[in-house]
Structure formats: C-alpha cells, structure tokens
Amino acid sequence: MDDELRQKIYAFIEKKGLRKTVQREAIIQAAFCTNDHYTAEELILKARAIDSTVSRATVYRTLPLLVESGFLKEIDLGKEHKTYDPNFANQPHHNHLICTDCHRVIEFEDAHIETLEDCITKRLGFSPKAKMVRIEASCNQFQRFGKCERKGTG
Amino acid sequence: MDDELRQKIYAFIEKKGLRKTVQREAIIQAAFCTNDHYTAEELILKARAIDSTVSRATVYRTLPLLVESGFLKEIDLGKEHKTYDPNFANQPHHNHLICTDCHRVIEFEDAHIETLEDCITKRLGFSPKAKMVRIEASCNQFQRFGKCERKGTG
C-alpha cells in the first residue's frame, strides 16, 4: 500500500478525532493494497486475512468513513451489490468502461470529456461538483477471437 | 400516457407471450403517465391509486419486465433505493444532473458528449452499447438567491 496514501488516511482519521485500532488498520490495509474493486463482503474476507478478529459490523462501520474521506468511492457498475473503488486516490478523475463480453472493468481518464461536462454544467446554470461516466461496450478482440488479453479490474 | 408508447409496450408483452392483466395495466399506466422518477415502493402506491388490488409482489415482478422492454430504466442517482426513469422512451439518450442544493434532477441531452464517448470507446478497442453520464452540481441561482425556479424531476 502506497505510503503517502496511508499517511493521508491517518491524517483524516486523526483530524476527525477517531482512534487508530488494529481492526481499522487491517481494513484500511485491505481496502487500499489492491487496485481491484470489491464489495463489503469481499472486503471483510480481505481484512480478516490480515487480522482475523475483524468483524462484519466493523467493516460496515468503517466503509462509510473511508468513503467520507474521499479516498474510497462507491461506484455503480450495474451489479446487484454495492461496489467500492480504491483507485480514486491515485486517479481522481477516472471513469469506467464495462465489457459486456467478459464483464471486466476498464478504467480510463479523458480530459476532453471532463471539459465538455463542465461546459454542459455551466450552460445549465450550475457549478460542477462531481462527474461520472459509465460506458458498457463490447470488446472487438473478444468478438473476433473469442478471447482477449486485456487486463481489467473486477 | 402516450398512446404510441402504450402500443409499443403491449407489443412487447404480446411478443413475449405474456398476458394482459388488470394489474399489469395499472402498473404500466402508473409507470408511464409521469415524467418523474420513482422507487418500487412509490410505484406500488401509484399503481394502487389506479387499481387497488395491485400487490407489492406483482409490482416487483413487473418492474424487471418493463426494464427488459427497454422503455423503463433503472438509474443511479446515488440514492439508497433503486430509482426508475420512464423518460427513456421519449429521450433515449438523456443524462442526469443532480442539484446538490435542492436535490432536483435535471435531464439533459448532448450530442457532443455522445460522440466523445463513442471515440473513447473505440480508442480502447470496444464497440459502445450503453453510455451514461451523471453530474452533481451546485445551482448558481440557488447559491445567489437562496432559491431557484427551475423545474426538475424527482
């Protein structure tokens, strides 16, 4: 896990007057030592692999804290369970493309789309606060060859 | 409710070999006689106002059918409950701006953003299937005057 990020998270925890517990440390470690997306249940398993005393309740109580910190975001991949994305700490403006063939998720950034979103927002009389784009698309390689070698999250 | 839309929906029902029941009629009527977004629970109330015999179970069984038909879409407004949007029948490519001041939802279409999304998708080696943009933004009028007269959904 990135050391700069770790420090920022603990700065947030300290600023909020929260305590540093072994369970929170394990959950934070589990939450940010990966680029994969995960559900609450998956995070419980990953946190327990680090510290077996972590309870379901503590994970469910910690998740909103991490989201509030801004380093973790809840994303909408159209799945039935809530999905969390730990990559906004490093790439604050990324978006998601979901492969309709293999269901992998590709993260991408694009300055033009950011600009355009800001234009649209201003034209409507608003000031942009948060923006997200989700694209579902079919993989050309997969369609041709029945497989693709692309690396994706999730 | 738009008559052309009604016909399309019943064409879908017939094509699927489904039956035309009073409960389904009431639910469809409730679902598409408005431009507002709604939750499953809200749809139950609206459908019961039309036909009081409509049960919760039937609404929950009908919703996925309407979504499958393509005329109703589940949208992500960041709210805790699933929200449904009946306006895709008339405006198949619209997106959502959520006001962070009064929480109203503004629907907008933009051809440029569509084009850009297609470009990005192709550049990544995919063929676009579905695209969505969600913007959270603060209302300039509201910020200045403490209120705004804008009409919005939700």
Add this chain to the structure above:
DNA sequence: TTAAATGCAAATTATTTGCAGAAGC
C-alpha cells in the same frame, strides 16, 4: 480514566419466492 470502538446477535428493510386460488387466452 473515560470516551470511543468492537463483536455479537438480534433487528431492520428491500426484495424474492412458494403456493393455492384466480383469470387470461
């Protein structure tokens, strides 16, 4: 020392499902 955090187990809540009776075709 004391306020906050934890684990457990029970509660909550949206949604789903089994089943017997009702109704569309």
Add this chain to the structure above:
DNA sequence: GCTTCTGCAAATAATTTGCATTTAA
C-alpha cells in the same frame, strides 16, 4: 382447459443497531 398470473405470507439477504465489553489515548 391449460397455463400464466396473482396475492399472501414466509423467506432471503444485505446492512444496521443495541448493548456489554474492550481498548486507545
């Protein structure tokens, strides 16, 4: 008449919460 659809009530499953105990500061 046969099959689908419905309402009811029970089941399911993710998340939340109350409380006694533990622990960080």
